[in-house]
Amino acid sequence: MNIGNVISEKRKALGLTQQALAEKLHVSFQAISKWENGTSCPDIELLPQIAAILKTTIDSLLGYPSQSVTDYDKRYGNEEYYWGLKPNNLCYEIMRIKPPVKPYKVIDIGCGEGKDAVFLARNGYDVTAFDASEQGLSKARELADTYGVKVDFFKADVRDFRLEADYDIIFSSGVFHYIPLELRENVVNNLKAHTTTNGINVVNVFVEKPFIPLPPDTEKGEFVVDSWKSGELFMYYHDWLFHKNEEWIFDCDSSGTPHKHCMDVLIAEKV
Structure with missing residues (x-):
């Protein structure tokens, strides 16, 4: 995909008109139109500003894979499995x-080291699964080989990637806090549109609570874009059948330091 196509796709995902983007960049809307139809390209000096406005990276604008938003390559570098x-x-x-009465199509969004994808x-x-960490994907492929199962693993960034195929089950755990607030509706609508009839979306999100301190790995620099609010996830699926919608607080020691999280958990069916 050329840079004009990328700009057009991400602009529309954010609900920006060509005129609105032009005003933010202090260029004419004709310039935006020329970029998007491929008759010209933006000046290189504008790329950082375009990437910031469109909530993406320069690499992504230029068609290169995005760098991971987190330090998970480092976390997954040890022989043992982090999670x-x-x-x-x-x-x-x-x-x-x-239940697997037939080989239902599943996609695991943000699969990490692959334990859930391989289990399914x-x-x-x-099962298809993707993650932004190449180190995690390498261990996931090894795990699949160990158990003699096939999983289609690939590298992608949840902020940029959009489904094109349909799935019976869309699963994501502990990932959606990396999606900027401005992109959430676009991401969720894409998931819903590519869920088969009677298919399910199984998603959890970290919820901000003022009485729960930030976890230690966040304080060490993990890139958290926007916290979710209680019930926000459920509202995106208000027109689906809920099998589970609950909020819970739990203990975690993934960083080596005990701490707590609050999560909203949703299982919803497209009927």
């Missing part, structure tokens, strides 16, 4: 609501 190998409890919820593949699902 362990026990599957997320939501995997069992998936099996309860959508071992239980008969047709």
